[in-house]
Amino acid sequence: MTSRLIPVAPFVLTVFGATGDLSRRKLIPALFHRDLDGQIPDDATIIGVSRRSLSDEEFRAFARQALIDHIPTGELEGSPVERFLSRLSYVAADADTDPGWSELASRVSAQDDKIPVYYLATAPHLFGPICDKLGKYGLAEKGRVVIEKPIGKDLKSALALNEQVGRIFPEERVYRIDHYLGKETVQNLMALRFANALFEPLWNNAHIDHVQITVAEALGVEERAGYYDTAGAMRDMVQNHILQLLCLVAMEPPSSLDADAVRDEKLKVLRALKPVDEHNVAAITVRGQYRAGASAGGAVPGYLEELGSTRSQTETFVAVKAEVENWRWAGVPFYLRTGKRLASRVSEIVVAFRPVPHSVFGEAVGPLEPNRLVIRLQPDEGVKLWLMIKDPGPGGIRLTHVPLDMSFAKAFKVRNPDAYERLLLDVVRGNQTLFMRRDEVEAAWRWVDPILEAWRNAKEPPRPYTAGTWGPSAAIALIERDGRTWLEDGA
Numbered sequence: 042m043t044s045r046l047i048p049v050a051p052f053v054l055t056v057f058g059a060t061g062d063l064s065r066r067k068l069i070p071a072l073f074h075r076d077l078d079g080q081i082p083d084d085a086t087i088i089g090v091s092r093r094s095l096s097d098e099e100f101r102a103f104a105r106q107a108l109i110d111h112i113p114t115g116e117l118e119g120s121p122v123e124r125f126l127s128r129l130s131y132v133a134a135d136a137d138t139d140p141g142w143s144e145l146a147s148r149v150s151a152q153d154d155k156i157p158v159y160y161l162a163t164a165p166h167l168f169g170p171i172c173d174k175l176g177k178y179g180l181a182e183k184g185r186v187v188i189e190k191p192i193g194k195d196l197k198s199a200l201a202l203n204e205q206v207g208r209i210f211p212e213e214r215v216y217r218i219d220h221y222l223g224k225e226t227v228q229n230l231m232a233l234r235f236a237n238a239l240f241e242p243l244w245n246n247a248h249i250d251h252v253q254i255t256v257a258e259a260l261g262v263e264e265r266a267g268y269y270d271t272a273g274a275m276r277d278m279v280q281n282h283i284l285q286l287l288c289l290v291a292m293e294p295p296s297s298l299d300a301d302a303v304r305d306e307k308l309k310v311l312r313a314l315k316p317v318d319e320h321n322v323a324a325i326t327v328r329g330q331y332r333a334g335a336s337a338g339g340a341v342p343g344y345l346e347e348l349g350s351t352r353s354q355t356e357t358f359v360a361v362k363a364e365v366e367n368w369r370w371a372g373v374p375f376y377l378r379t380g381k382r383l384a385s386r387v388s389e390i391v392v393a394f395r396p397v398p399h400s401v402f403g404e405a406v407g408p409l410e411p412n413r414l415v416i417r418l419q420p421d422e423g424v425k426l427w428l429m430i431k432d433p434g435p436g437g438i439r440l441t442h443v444p445l446d447m448s449f450a451k452a453f454k455v456r457n458p459d460a461y462e463r464l465l466l467d468v469v470r471g472n473q474t475l476f477m478r479r480d481e482v483e484a485a486w487r488w489v490d491p492i493l494e495a496w497r498n499a500k501e502p503p504r505p506y507t508a509g510t511w512g513p514s515a516a517i518a519l520i521e522r523d524g525r526t527w528l529e530d531g532a
């Protein structure tokens with residue numbers, strides 16, 4: 042496989058928040074993997090920045106530990122680790138004060154033949170101050186800036202944040218990461234839809250009954266409770282990851298994979314979402330919060346115990362019946378749900394087709410199950426197409442519902458790269474297709490804000506659910522009222 046990978050152009054990547062969690066768990070391992078596959082040119086360098094006072098050697102030791110913790114041992118043998126670590130250096134600097142910035146500026150400008158990338162792996166309130174400093178020290182002129190969600194906590198704060206970043210970096214050099222867009226299967230969704238003639242003619246309300254998007258996590262909020270309590274599942278997962286998945290399912294075929302062609306189509310979907318407000322919020326949304334229960338065979342605490350509080354009304358579960366109001370999707374519900382501490386970790390999109398109009402098989406065979414296309418993001422990424430086929434054997438026709446099942450791990454026998462590996466190199470390539478444009482983020486908030494407001498005004502606490510289950514019973518009622526049922530594991 043390695044021989045097919047094309048190295049990117051030389052870059053100098055500065056990671057702010059370099060000793061933080063995102064850098065340790067995701068960015069350093071992702072860069073190492075790309076290096077291992079020969080995609081990082083010899084003269085590319087990585088500068089770590091944070092407030093901690095560290096020498097280059099100490100930062101390399103930190104990065105070495107990150108690799109030991111997050112890369113399988115077999116891949117760490119031999120010289121690639123030393124080659125990778127030799128790319129790293131470190132500067133201590135604070136977003137609010139000047140010391141360290143001249144040093145950073147001279148290190149970056151000493152490499153002005155390379156593409157400068159600034160990854161802000163920091164708390165969002167530092168995005169503005171860091172961009173200002175990058176501007177002040179002359180680092181923004183050619184640079185690309187990468188920021189992560191949460192991009193604001195509502196439309197107003199998102200506008201302010203985009204404005205602050207936009208004062209220094211033009212939109213074509215701002216890369217807003219939604220790591221779901223870097224996942225292999227998410228891109229496969231585009232491949233399935235637009236590289237096959239099979240699905241597109243059926244991809245509309247004449248043939249699709251409904252769509253389900255589930256992003257279920259078995260873990261609780263654990264040590265992230267402090268952040269999570271200010272966000273909740275709607276801001277943490279629905280506003281970004283789940284709406285992005287919905288966009289990829291629902292968008293019109295773009296004219297090309299050009300970044301703006303794809304993002305224009307996604308934006309149209311976001312703008313076509315049927316508004317949810319105080320008039321319909323109770324009927325089509327459910328919010329929940331987990332109580333103590335069991336997960337992976339052990340007892341686990343409830344959200345409030347993890348938070349160390351008795352009062353929070355933050356939701357750890359959301360289900361919404363969304364609708365895309367356009368010709369293609371009129372009348373097709375998109376049932377969305379996500380939650381922490383659910384029964385298992387499973388993220389998938391189920392496209393449920395309509396039943397056949399008439400059964401020629403007679404009553405003895407029983408009802409015919411409709412076809413379903415299941416795109417599984419995790420775990421074991423893959424695609425299943427559920428079909429009715431004849432049960433093998435003599436004795437008349439019996440039908441059975443079985444999946445044509447393609448697990449990517451089995452089919453391709455290659456390691457599935459982490460989303461950050463692809464996204465980091467796309468920044469260097471200057472390809473924004475898999476990054477959220479400013480107006481997309483703002484359109485997503487325009488849909489989410491009235492829901493949050495309606496919940497606030499209703500003053501109803503989130504519905505409790507036991508950890509290790511599929512969420513509050515009201516979420517089951519939400520879909521069963523429509524004569525449908527949540528499909529777990531695409532079954």
Ligand code: BG6
Pocket residue numbers: 220258277388
């Ligand atoms: C993050 C959320 O964006 O995505 C987390 O902030 C969540 O709360 C995570 O756990 C899920 O990502 P993944 O890739 O593990 O599905």
